[in-house]
Amino acid sequence: MLGTEFRWGRLGALCIVLSAACTGAASQNLPMIDTHSHFQAGKGRNFPEALTRALQEMDQVGIARTLLMPPPLPKDQGPMYYDIEDLQFAAREAQGRVALLGGSSLNVMIHNVAPQDVTEAVKARFIARANAILDQGAVGLGEIAIHHVSIPAMGPQHAYELIAADHPLLLLLADLAAERDVPIDLHMDLVPEDMPLPAVLRPNPLNPDTLPANAEAFKRLLRHNPKTRFVWSHVGFEPLLTRSPEVVRAWLQEFPTLHMSFRVNRGAPSPAAALSPDGRLKPNWVNLISAFPNRFLLGSDSFYDAAGVARGGGEQGSNQGLRGLRALVNALPPAVAEAVASGNAVRLYKLAPLKVER
Numbered sequence: 001m002l003g004t005e006f007r008w009g010r011l012g013a014l015c016i017v018l019s020a021a022c023t024g025a026a027s028q029n030l031p032m033i034d035t036h037s038h039f040q041a042g043k044g045r046n047f048p049e050a051l052t053r054a055l056q057e058m059d060q061v062g063i064a065r066t067l068l069m070p071p072p073l074p075k076d077q078g079p080m081y082y083d084i085e086d087l088q089f090a091a092r093e094a095q096g097r098v099a100l101l102g103g104s105s106l107n108v109m110i111h112n113v114a115p116q117d118v119t120e121a122v123k124a125r126f127i128a129r130a131n132a133i134l135d136q137g138a139v140g141l142g143e144i145a146i147h148h149v150s151i152p153a154m155g156p157q158h159a160y161e162l163i164a165a166d167h168p169l170l171l172l173l174a175d176l177a178a179e180r181d182v183p184i185d186l187h188m189d190l191v192p193e194d195m196p197l198p199a200v201l202r203p204n205p206l207n208p209d210t211l212p213a214n215a216e217a218f219k220r221l222l223r224h225n226p227k228t229r230f231v232w233s234h235v236g237f238e239p240l241l242t243r244s245p246e247v248v249r250a251w252l253q254e255f256p257t258l259h260m261s262f263r264v265n266r267g268a269p270s271p272a273a274a275l276s277p278d279g280r281l282k283p284n285w286v287n288l289i290s291a292f293p294n295r296f297l298l299g300s301d302s303f304y305d306a307a308g309v310a311r312g313g314g315e316q317g318s319n320q321g322l323r324g325l326r327a328l329v330n331a332l333p334p335a336v337a338e339a340v341a342s343g344n345a346v347r348l349y350k351l352a353p354l355k356v357e358r
């Protein structure tokens with residue numbers, strides 16, 4: 001069994017690195033649950049090694065548990081593709097430290113049938129597969145992409161994906177999740193109104209020149225079943241910079257079952273970036289989190305491989321994204337820090353409470 005106990009040993013060193021965030025904050029060193037991580041796949045993938053390394057990286061910043069899930073590929077891309085079956089060993093070997101979501105197969109199904117072609121037979125296949133994933137112990141369904149821009153830094157295979165947010169299979173997924181009482185983890189790059197492709201995304205030819213508006217269709221999905229709990233991932237650091245604190249506040253006010261998970265690989269001046277360029281949580285984000293303390297989670301979006309965080313962790317190969325989460329939690333007022341660090345994840349995903357050795 002690999003590292004089933006969470007240890008505090010390296011956090012002292014961490015506080016030297018993050019001294020500004022650590023000084024005097026009562027929230028420092030709270031154990032964290034990362035609700036959004038992946039294994040790096042592709043040719044030569046080695047998930048057992050990736051697990052070993054993931055647990056080491058988690059120890060370094062105080063992540064007690066991670067929710068591993070397949071990324072939302074638009075089709076079965078050979079060795080890039082995996083689903084919950086390929087992750088089961090991790091939940092077994094790192095019991096208590098890893099829980100699983102599944103659904104890349106569902107994402108492929110959604111992205112490969114036009115709304116008007118969703119027959120009863122298609123629905124039956126979809127329902128059977130979703131139930132099979134949940135019957136394997138998935139604590140949620142994800143990662144599911146509605147709109148996913150291709151980021152040049154993530155490589156030429158990083159897909160551009162777009163479907164209507166009120167696609168009949170997404171509505172069906174919402175109903176299934178409500179029935180089985182599990183959340184859905186969504187990737188949804190928000191486009192309030194048609195917008196030209198931002199210059200930074202132009203190097204990747206997979207992206208279209210114009211990004212079509214998707215907010216209204218997304219609202220229809222969120223309203224579809226009042227019992228469905230959604231986790232809209234990657235707030236705080238995103239390519240389109242459309243989720244400013246004001247926008248996030250409005251969405252959370254309007255949709256009571258909507259939650260968001262923070263990815264904070266880097267800081268930036270944009271209001272949509274939760275961290276400032278020097279890595280501090282911005283005051284208006286502290287205010288927003290404090291106003292909705294039960295609606296935010298952590299979700300690093302790390303892609304682990306045998307060498308560490310292969311992608312999605314800030315600079316190539318760095319664990320900057322994980323350290324960003326630690327800085328975020330340590331900067332929160334004590335009254336809300338525990339909820340964001342782990343409490344909301346335990347409640348939303350119905351996880352066993354953390355057993356922490358101090």
Ligand SMILES: [Zn+2]
Pocket residue numbers: 143186187233234301
């Ligand atoms: Zn994502």
